[in-house]
Amino acid sequence: MKVEHDHRGQMAAMSMPALVFTIGMIAFPFLYTIWMSFQSYSSTGQVTGWGGENYLRMVADGEFWNGIWITFYLYVLSLVMQLVLGTSLALLLFRAKRLPGIVRSLFISPFMMPPVVAGMMWLVILDPSLGAANWILTSLGLPPSAWLASPVLVVPTLALIDTWQWTPYVALIVLGGLQSLPPSVYEAAEIDGASRRAVFWRITLPLLLPTLVTAMVLRSVDLLRFFDLIYITTQGGPSNHSMTLNIYGFRTGFEFFQLGYAGALMVTLSVLVLGAVMAFNRLRNAVEW
Amino acid sequence: MATKPSDSRWLDCINVILLVLAGVIVMTPTAWMVLSSFKPSHEVTAYPPTLIFAPTVENYVTLSEQTPFLSYAVNSLIVTVGSTLFGLLFGAPAAFVASWTRITWPAVVALMARMAPGTLFLLPWYVMFRQVDMIGSYWALILTHAVITLPIVIWVLLPYFDNIPRSIFEAAQVDGCSPFRIFRRIALPLVASGLAVSAILAFVFSWNFFLFSLVLSNSQTKTLIAASFNFIGEGSTNWGGLMAAATIIALPPLLLAAIVQRWLISGLTLGAVKG
Numbered sequence: 289m290k291v292e293h294d295h296r297g298q299m300a301a302m303s304m305p306a307l308v309f310t311i312g313m314i315a316f317p318f319l320y321t322i323w324m325s326f327q328s329y330s331s332t333g334q335v336t337g338w339g340g341e342n343y344l345r346m347v348a349d350g351e352f353w354n355g356i357w358i359t360f361y362l363y364v365l366s367l368v369m370q371l372v373l374g375t376s377l378a379l380l381l382f383r384a385k386r387l388p389g390i391v392r393s394l395f396i397s398p399f400m401m402p403p404v405v406a407g408m409m410w411l412v413i414l415d416p417s418l419g420a421a422n423w424i425l426t427s428l429g430l431p432p433s434a435w436l437a438s439p440v441l442v443v444p445t446l447a448l449i450d451t452w453q454w455t456p457y458v459a460l461i462v463l464g465g466l467q468s469l470p471p472s473v474y475e476a477a478e479i480d481g482a483s484r485r486a487v488f489w490r491i492t493l494p495l496l497l498p499t500l501v502t503a504m505v506l507r508s509v510d511l512l513r514f515f516d517l518i519y520i521t522t523q524g525g526p527s528n529h530s531m532t533l534n535i536y537g538f539r540t541g542f543e544f545f546q547l548g549y550a551g552a553l554m555v556t557l558s559v560l561v562l563g564a565v566m567a568f569n570r571l572r573n574a575v576e577w
Numbered sequence: 578m579a580t581k582p583s584d585s586r587w588l589d590c591i592n593v594i595l596l597v598l599a600g601v602i603v604m605t606p607t608a609w610m611v612l613s614s615f616k617p618s619h620e621v622t623a624y625p626p627t628l629i630f631a632p633t634v635e636n637y638v639t640l641s642e643q644t645p646f647l648s649y650a651v652n653s654l655i656v657t658v659g660s661t662l663f664g665l666l667f668g669a670p671a672a673f674v675a676s677w678t679r680i681t682w683p684a685v686v687a688l689m690a691r692m693a694p695g696t697l698f699l700l701p702w703y704v705m706f707r708q709v710d711m712i713g714s715y716w717a718l719i720l721t722h723a724v725i726t727l728p729i730v731i732w733v734l735l736p737y738f739d740n741i742p743r744s745i746f747e748a749a750q751v752d753g754c755s756p757f758r759i760f761r762r763i764a765l766p767l768v769a770s771g772l773a774v775s776a777i778l779a780f781v782f783s784w785n786f787f788l789f790s791l792v793l794s795n796s797q798t799k800t801l802i803a804a805s806f807n808f809i810g811e812g813s814t815n816w817g818g819l820m821a822a823a824t825i826i827a828l829p830p831l832l833l834a835a836i837v838q839r840w841l842i843s844g845l846t847l848g849a850v851k852g
Contacts, residue, residue: 298756299674303683306671306727310686313724317701318693324700377599383592393835394600397607400834400841401827402785404805408823409610411809412816418624420609427625456603460842506845513694516787520805538696542792547700554697561692 325551342552352553355533358443359560362532363511365447366454370507371500373451374458381459382466395456403453407520410449411436436521439529446530449517454510458503465499466492497575505568512561533557607827614820621817636817637825644807646822652715653784653800659719661779664726669772672731673760676738677746684735687728695788698724703792713795721789726779733778737771738764774840781830801826 328341346352381387398406414421414435422432435445469492477487515534518524524531524539531539534557541550613621615632618639640646675683702721703712711717741764749759765772790803801822808822834841 295750295756299678302670302757302760303674303680306667306683306731309667309723309727310683313702313720314686314690314698317698317705318689320701320704321697324704380592380596380599383589384596389835389838391600392838394604396834396838396841397831398603400781400785400830401607402787402802402830404785404787404802405610405823405827406606408805408809408819409606412613412820413606413609418622420626423625452603452606457845464842509692515695519787519791520809534694534696537694538699538788541696541700542703547704550696551700554694554700557694558692558697561694565692 321551322555324548325555327548329546329548342549345549346552346556351528351531351536352533354528355531355536355553358528358530359512359514359532359534359557362443362447362514362530363508365444366450366511366514367504367507369447369451370455370458371503373455374503375462375496375500377455377459378462378466381463395460398453398455399457401453403516404520406449406453407517411521414445436530437526439526442522442526442530446514446518446521450511450514454507458507461503461506462496462499465496465502469495494575498572501568501572501575505565505572508564508568509561512564513557533560610820610827611824613816614824616817618815618817621820636815636821639815640818640821640825643818644804644822646801646804646825649799649801649804650825652794652798653802655715656718656722656790656798656800657780657783659715660722660726660783661776663719663723664730664779664783665772665776667723668727668730668775669734669765670760672734673738673764675731676735677756683731687731690724690728691732699789699792702789706793712793713798715798717793718790718798718800721793722783722786725782725786729779729782730775733775734768734771737768741767770840774837777833777837778841778845781833784830 325342326338326340327335328337328339330336413419416422416432416434416437419435421435425432433441436442438445473491473495474487477491482490513534514532515538518530518532518535519538522530524535528536533553537550537553537557540546540553612628614636615634616627616630617633617635620627620630621636671683674680698721702717706712706714706717745763745767746759749763754763785802787802787805790798790800791806794800794803805822805826808819
């Protein structure tokens with residue numbers, strides 16, 4: 289049938305550009321990186337062999353394990369802060385009922401600005417000698433802090449900046465979840481005389497779990513690949529105390545030009561991200577109602 | 578235990594106070610950045626910091642005179658607008674077909690591109706673009722940034738196309754409309770607001786994206802965001818200039834985001850949450 293043939297042809301033609309682009313710019317490079325990660329290179333960049341050398345080197349590399357640890361530390365710290373604060377903020381917004389556009393704009397401003405800009409502005413605020421943050425601390429009679437320059441505090445400080453940026457995002461997601469909860473449940477709870485606390489812990493929170501898991505997935509994907517803010521503020525320093533796996537992989541590839549090894553690091557990071565997403569998906573299926 | 582009305586009014590009051598507090602915490606750092614950018618240069622690094630000062634645009638003037646700020650801004654616009662158009666041109670028809678035929682690869686690929694670390698792609702791109710001598714070209718930047726914009730366009734538009742009643746398409750088909758015509762004359766006008774949201778989100782994320790232009794641009798094609806690095810180098814002596822640069826870079830995404838704030842969350846969560 290000619291018409292049917294024409295129909296299929298046009299449908300294919302409409303999706304073809306995106307398909308070609310996807311193969312050329314996403315799928316092929318993805319496979320290329322995996323292939324690269326199994327190649328060994330000489331110091332001049334010539335391919336010298338094929339095998340698992342990069343992965344063997346990785347397992348024995350202290351910097352790699354440091355990267356895993358820093359990535360995980362930054363991830364857990366940021367995620368917990370953002371979920372707790374974000375849910376609290378969502379409950380406040382939900383109770384306020386009406387949310388004027390200007391207030392919404394205010395709350396989305398941190399996460400719509402480039403992370404690089406957030407980094408620039410916090411660098412100035414957190415400057416150890418002249419920054420406003422230390423001025424506030426000393427005015428309150430507290431000792432000043434080195435913030436991003438401190439080996440101990442650099443990860444918590446980065447987590448704090450990211451939390452400032454992304455808590456409103458988590459809050460707006462959770463707010464969406466709150467607004468979609470069936471009111472009938474609350475009416476029933478009220479008739480039964482449930483206390484405010486019981487309503488939150490026994491009804492709101494369990495019903496909200498799928499939304500919270502969604503927020504966790506979306507934040508996990510970004511947090512495990514945490515890059516811009518670190519690169520603009522500390523580049524992994526002081527020494528390697530904020531060298532996440534992503535930063536380490538980038539510097540290996542584009543400062544030391546060890547493409548094969550950088551490829552192995554990035555493949556590993558991708559597997560970690562994928563693993564996290566899959567784990568959360570199972571969790572979501574478990575809490576779905 | 579039923580709550581008394583007076584009790585509830587108290588809670589409302591505390592609620593508003595806490596919300597104002599949250600708003601202040603969210604706003605203060607940004608306000609500080611903007612404020613610092615209008616301070617005279619000798620006052621930006623004053624300690625203790627000053628709140629009252631005679632505002633000046635001195636930092637902005639110095640920035641435009643001493644750095645190629647304007648050409649960075651033009652580069653940013655070329656790359657951002659280029660990649661946004663690219664994303665729309667390739668993404669909108671693909672999203673339409675995906676919605677109609679229920680094929681899933683566009684959504685899956687878009688999700689993968691969203692999940693993978695940028696460096697994973699940057700390594701092979703660097704090798705590929707070096708082979709064809711395209712490092713530092715606008716095309717390399719536009720194509721790589723399209724990897725950001727295309728998935729956004731597909732994810733934002735899919736639910737819009739899904740919401741169109743299929744009977745409209747089927748009726749048009751019976752009348753002899755080709756799929757291409759249905760897309761252009763019927764589907765696209767119906768998802769006009771979705772197109773606007775996806776264009777703005779694609780613009781914002783392309784504008785904000787740091788990693789690709791960091792490696793793939795040269796001194797002629799450097800974007801504002803990649804040039805931030807230079808400003809920080811100079812910023813150790815010139816905070817006023819640094820804050821002026823940061824303010825200008827943040828301005829386009831913040832203005833655009835304010836326009837689509839209502840549809841933003843559903844777009845940003847890949848449709849998982851209706852905002």
